[in-house]
Amino acid sequence: MDLDIAINTRASCRNFIDKKVPIRLLHMLLESGSKAPSAGNLQDFRFIIVTDEDKKKEIAEASLKQLWMADAPILIVVCSDLKNVIRFYEDRAEYYALQDVSAAAENILLKATDLGLASNWISVFDENVVRRNLRLPENVKPYIIIPIGYTKEKPRHRKRHSVETFISFNTFGNRKYDLNLFPIIKYKREEQKQDVFTLIKDKLKKRKSRH
Ligand SMILES: Cc1cc2nc3c(=O)[nH]c(=O)nc-3n(C[C@H](O)[C@H](O)[C@H](O)COP(=O)(O)O)c2cc1C
Incomplete structure (x- = not known):
C-alpha cells in the first residue's frame, strides 16, 4: 500500500470481529515496530503479545472498562525496557522512552492499515494491574496498548484541522x-x-x- 494511503485511511477501531490474525501478519507488524527510531538507538521497545482471553478481559477492565478491547484477538502491549535508557539518560529516561515507544506504536498502526487490519491506541490503563497481569519486571514500563484484529465497520475518518493550523x-x-x-x-x-x-x-x- 502507498504510504499516503496508509496514513490517510488509518482509523481507530472499537469494534472487532471474531477472526484470528495470522502469525505471519503479526510478525510483520512487530518487525515494523522494531524499525522505529529510538534515542541513542537503544531499541528499548518491548512488545508483549496478549492472546489469553482472561488476561485481555482484565486489561480491558483496567483500561477504564473499555471492554470492546477484549474482543480484539490480540493486544500488543508496547513497553520500554528502561534499564539501558536510565543508564544513558538518567532523569530524562522516561521522557525518551515515551517517544521511542510512540514511534514504534505508530509504525505498527500504519503497518496494520497496510495489511488490512484494524487497530487502536490505548494509554489509559491502571499500570499496576497491567504490570501484575503481564508479570513485568520493575525496569519494564507499559506505555501503550494496541488492540489488533479485523472489523466489519466502515472506518470512520475523524476530521482534522487544515495543516496550516499547525x-x-x-x-x-x-x-x-x-x-x-x-x-x-x-x-x-x-x-x-x-x-x-x-x-x-x-x-x-x-x-x-x-x-
Ligand atoms: C495517547 C492516545 C490515547 C488514546 N486513548 C484512547 C482510548 O483510551 N480509547 C479509544 O477508544 N481511543 C483512544 N485513542 C484514539 C483516539 O481517540 C483517536 O486517535 C482520535 O480520536 C483520532 O481518531 P483516529 O485515530 O480514528 O484518526 C487514543 C489515542 C492516543 C494517541
Whole structure:
C-alpha cells in the first residue's frame, strides 16, 4: 500500500470481529515496530503479545472498562525496557522512552492499515494491574496498548484541522512563509507574475491589431 494511503485511511477501531490474525501478519507488524527510531538507538521497545482471553478481559477492565478491547484477538502491549535508557539518560529516561515507544506504536498502526487490519491506541490503563497481569519486571514500563484484529465497520475518518493550523515559521504563530526557504513558492509567484505580464502584452497586441 502507498504510504499516503496508509496514513490517510488509518482509523481507530472499537469494534472487532471474531477472526484470528495470522502469525505471519503479526510478525510483520512487530518487525515494523522494531524499525522505529529510538534515542541513542537503544531499541528499548518491548512488545508483549496478549492472546489469553482472561488476561485481555482484565486489561480491558483496567483500561477504564473499555471492554470492546477484549474482543480484539490480540493486544500488543508496547513497553520500554528502561534499564539501558536510565543508564544513558538518567532523569530524562522516561521522557525518551515515551517517544521511542510512540514511534514504534505508530509504525505498527500504519503497518496494520497496510495489511488490512484494524487497530487502536490505548494509554489509559491502571499500570499496576497491567504490570501484575503481564508479570513485568520493575525496569519494564507499559506505555501503550494496541488492540489488533479485523472489523466489519466502515472506518470512520475523524476530521482534522487544515495543516496550516499547525505550522509556524521561525517563531511560534508566525504564518508568513520565508520565500528564501521555499524557492518553489517564489518560483511559482514569479511564474504567475510572468503569466500576467504575457497576458497584458497579448491584450495590447490584440488592441493594436483592432485599430
Ligand atoms: C495517547 C492516545 C490515547 C488514546 N486513548 C484512547 C482510548 O483510551 N480509547 C479509544 O477508544 N481511543 C483512544 N485513542 C484514539 C483516539 O481517540 C483517536 O486517535 C482520535 O480520536 C483520532 O481518531 P483516529 O485515530 O480514528 O484518526 C487514543 C489515542 C492516543 C494517541
